[in-house]
Amino acid sequence: MILHRYIARRFAAAFLAILATFFLLTFFIELIEQARRHSDEAGFVALVELSLLALPGTLYELLPIVAILATVTLFIGLARSSELVVTRASGRSALRALVAPVLVTLVLGAAALAVLNPLSAATAREYEARTMALTGTTPVQALAEGGLWLRQGGAEGQSVIHAGRASLDGTELSDVSFLTYAAGDRPVERLRAEEARLVPGAWELAGVKRWPLDAPNPEAASEVLATLSLPSSLTADSIRDSFGTPASIPIWELPRFISELRAAGFSARRHLVHLQLELATPLFLVAMVLIGALFTMRHQRGGRTGMMILFAILLGFATYFVRNFARVLGESGDIPAGLAAWAPPAAAIALALGFILHLEDG
Secondary structure, three states: HHHHHHHHHHHHHHHHHHHHHHHHHHHHHHHHHHHHHHHHOOOOOHHHHHHHHHHHHHHHHHHHHHHHHHHHHHHHHHHHHHHHHHHHHOOHHHHHHHHHHHHHHHHHHHHHHHHHHHHHHHHHHHHHHHEEEEEHOOOOOOEEEOOEEEEEOOOEEEEEEEEEEEOEEEEEEEEEEEEEOOOOOOEEEEEEEEEEEEEEEEEEEEEOOOOOOOOOOOOOOEEEEEEEEEEEOOHHHHHOOOOOOHHHHHOOHHHEEEEHHOOOOOHHHHHHHHHHHHHHHHHHHHHHHHHHHHHOOOOOOOOHHHHHHHHHHHHHHHHHHHHHHHHHHHOOOOOHHHHHHHHHHHHHHHHHHHHEEEEEEE
């Protein structure tokens, strides 16, 4: 137990030290990038705030490389001080030295999932809002329990669109209403349609009732039309992309958001895959720890240390690539979401443990 606590302290210290190093590096890189993008619209304080808002998401993405570097740092240090040799000589299997780093990694991964994930999602939304305020852009859509909300318009005014249901790409709406505003933010027209279909440059409406809101009595001046073409600046790509990345939604809110997407008629596959990937994060970090240990647990001589570290990092990147490839397959529907999220870390753990057992026990 004393040995486990000792190794756990050293691993946690290495993990936090590397994480702090990445924090400083990414902050200065992000500050330079924000200055390049927004130096004309924002002052230095605003640029620093934008950089800090972007940091949690970046650090969350860097956790796998932090885990593998912390493992390499731990076992290279133990090997150079011959502490692993003493451990083996005392009759303890070196494999037991992995128990403490794995448990610490599970705890850190769960903490990151519970704290850093919602924090990165909140800061990502605030970052997007501030960036939009600087650039003068507005969001295209919003999803609520009552249906789908869209916004379109230009210099002549804007229209707010609400639909009870929508197709998978958002180009076909049912039970839809349009509220048109003039350039001075004054409502001038309301439309109600049974169906709306987006074609290049316009919405084609069917079963339309039209109210001119600038008339003394809008209901008396209303008219019923079989069809109507309403100019639009929206495209299927702009509607789909406006949902943003699933990473901007805290993990605790993702199940509800997925339900709302499905209720509105949209595909929630991308968000479901992201949810499963987030839940598998602690297991993926454990896989990174075992990969790092695979190349650095044994006593290293001469110039082999650098090669072993390089092999560990390369294999970690290969595992990360396989995970991203599985994500793409899951989002496209080629494999189930659970398989896309849990199979890569499980396979990496099994392979790493197999090689470690082979090296330790021959």
